[in-house]
Amino acid sequence: MTVDARETSESAQLQKATRDIYLPPERKKITGGDTVHISAKEFSIYYGEFEAVKRVSADILSKYVTAIIGPSGCGKSTFLRAINRMNDLIPSCHTTGALLFDGDDVYGKFTDEVLLRKKVGMVFQKPNPFPKSIFDNIAYGPRLHGVNDKKKLMEIVERSLRKAAIWDEVCDRLDKNALGLSGGQQQRLCVARTLAVEPEVLLLDEPTSALDPKATAKIEDLIQELRGSYTIMIVTHNMQQASRVSDSTMFFYEGVLVEHASTAQLFTNPKDSMTEDYITGRFS
């Protein structure tokens, strides 16, 4: 077998492994979850000369939760941000290989970035609501996409806040400034703001690292609620969080995707010794 042929066969095996997600009995298998939503093929991301993400090939399954773990500087956030082209804001950043979203090249010539970011919503480490009312925060995106009917906007606001499990806490003060909410509430508001434009994918970049355990639990519960309706990708430094909320996990090290497997498999019997060392804290 040639090296190329072997690489292709290993890649096929990896894809099969991630597609056959092994789920613990308490976690339901998702109908229609066997389709590939996002696919990276030999995908590299450079900051100038520096290759931050190195020839990553992986399939992200539709409607499941995928966690990305790895030490600081391993390229996990860079990879996440590449999916809705947030890295475009960095002038020296460029990519090679292919990143496909629903089969279309994210970095293709004719890709509409605004439409892409509507489909691929993002929530950041630190809650970042606009200094506006709760209502206006949620209505901001739909208005930008041409929805101006007040009744329609109210429907969207209520539906989004309900989906983000924060409606009961804010329904009687929608006109109040969002910055008056607690950190945990602000983060759920940011999730609601993302959901308001009806995305297909949610990218969560360390969404609970600035939150206390109670607010963290609410965000984790929310991820479980949204699982099955959206494709969710979460970058986290919290290993327990990755194992609690995700169906599959990707482990990055120095820009390389070392292992991508079902979370149950990766946290009980990882195939790569580097993954084993990292998740058990033996990393030197």
Next chain:
Amino acid sequence: MSERPVHELINELSQVLFELSNKVVENLLASLYALKNQDEEGARKIRMVDDEIDVAEVNLEERCLAFLALQQPVAKDLRTIVTIIKINDDLERIGDLAVHIIDRMPEISPEMLESFGFESMGMLAGDMVKKSIEAFVSKDRILANHVIALDEDVDVLHRSVFKKVTALMKEPDSDINQLIAALSMSRYIERMADHASRIANEVIFLVTGEIARHRGGFY
């Protein structure tokens, strides 16, 4: 690769399990010796040691549960703790079986004991327990497979005891009570070998991450 306090703790728990296994194997061998020599004083000591084994088993399980709750281990660390908990349980059962043998001692004559060859059968089971623990300590999958294979030897001996007992029972002057005691004794030793085989399977799980039980054949 740096070792963290958490890994020292795992090594410590493994060491406690190893010490417990020594105690269990010694008690098993002591029960065979007491049986051969009809040693009542030895039997009393065996019961006392078994009480100590029971306390040690509960103690080790509590430490493992605390470790799971406080350290939330994953991967090999998780498999090691799960394996320790399971082996701990098997060792405690082997300890109980040694006491069962002693309990049956007064019901069976030395001549009948001699004729059934329980000593060599018991030594074989004891050897399996020892080897299974060696496999755990050295994470040796090949040795674990060897232990699983040895289980069949003990099963063969148990079946031959069964045949012999049923044949003797058909004789007009047979002592049914003694024969039932002999059959029970054979059963206890066969169960000990089963536990050793289970320990070996747990070692395979520890090394490979795959549950090898009930698959038949070697892994």
